[in-house]
Amino acid sequence: MTEPLLPTTDERINPPFTGSERAQLEAWLEVHRATLLFKCGGLDSDQLKLRSVPPSSLSLLGLVRHMAEVEQNWFRRVLGGQDAASLYCTEEFPDGDFDLVENASAVDDLLTYRAEVDEARTLASRSSDLDGVGVGKRHGQDVSLRWIYVHMIEEYARHNGHADLLRECIDGTVGD
Numbered sequence: 001m002t003e004p005l006l007p008t009t010d011e012r013i014n015p016p017f018t019g020s021e022r023a024q025l026e027a028w029l030e031v032h033r034a035t036l037l038f039k040c041g042g043l044d045s046d047q048l049k050l051r052s053v054p055p056s057s058l059s060l061l062g063l064v065r066h067m068a069e070v071e072q073n074w075f076r077r078v079l080g081g082q083d084a085a086s087l088y089c090t091e092e093f094p095d096g097d098f099d100l101v102e103n104a105s106a107v108d109d110l111l112t113y114r115a116e117v118d119e120a121r122t123l124a125s126r127s128s129d130l131d132g133v134g135v136g137k138r139h140g141q142d143v144s145l146r147w148i149y150v151h152m153i154e155e156y157a158r159h160n161g162h163a164d165l166l167r168e169c170i171d172g173t174v175g176d
Contacts, residue, residue, distance in 0.1 A: 032156030081135025
């Protein structure tokens with residue numbers, strides 16, 4: 001892996017202790033996005049594909065792929081109303097983001113993840129109001145940008161915990 005796909009140093013910026021609600025939510029989401037990439041930094045493709053413990057299909061690359069799917073779903077589909085095809089999951093492989101990493105290209109998947117995050121930022125920036133709802137719906141209901149931000153922070157927080165454990169198993173690296 002080479003720059004800019006994965007950081008070689010901790011590039012995370014601590015969220016400010018004061019500021020608007022939107023600035024706080026965006027800062028925390030950015031910290032979590034950067035944390036996932038930081039947990040993958042310095043590893044090769046084979047290491048990124050290492051599974052946790054059987055029967056789990058959890059891997060760092062699987063987490064990157066999963067979060068690309070999550071970014072796409074909430075920002076492209078729900079907020080933007082785009083008809084975006086799933087990146088890795090199909091009817092045959094509903095957990096393809098995790099299950100189908102053996103033959104995956106880590107470089108391609110990291111580029112896809114970065115592209116989805118960039119598109120998410122663009123779509124969110126077009127909404128001037130946290131209470132504004134997306135074009136798409138979730139279970140037939142409107143979803144606000146605030147809800148999407150809070151959900152994304154929760155989703156990343158959970159999976160970054162998994163990433164901590166995976167990274168420690170791979171090479172003993174621990175830390176935030």
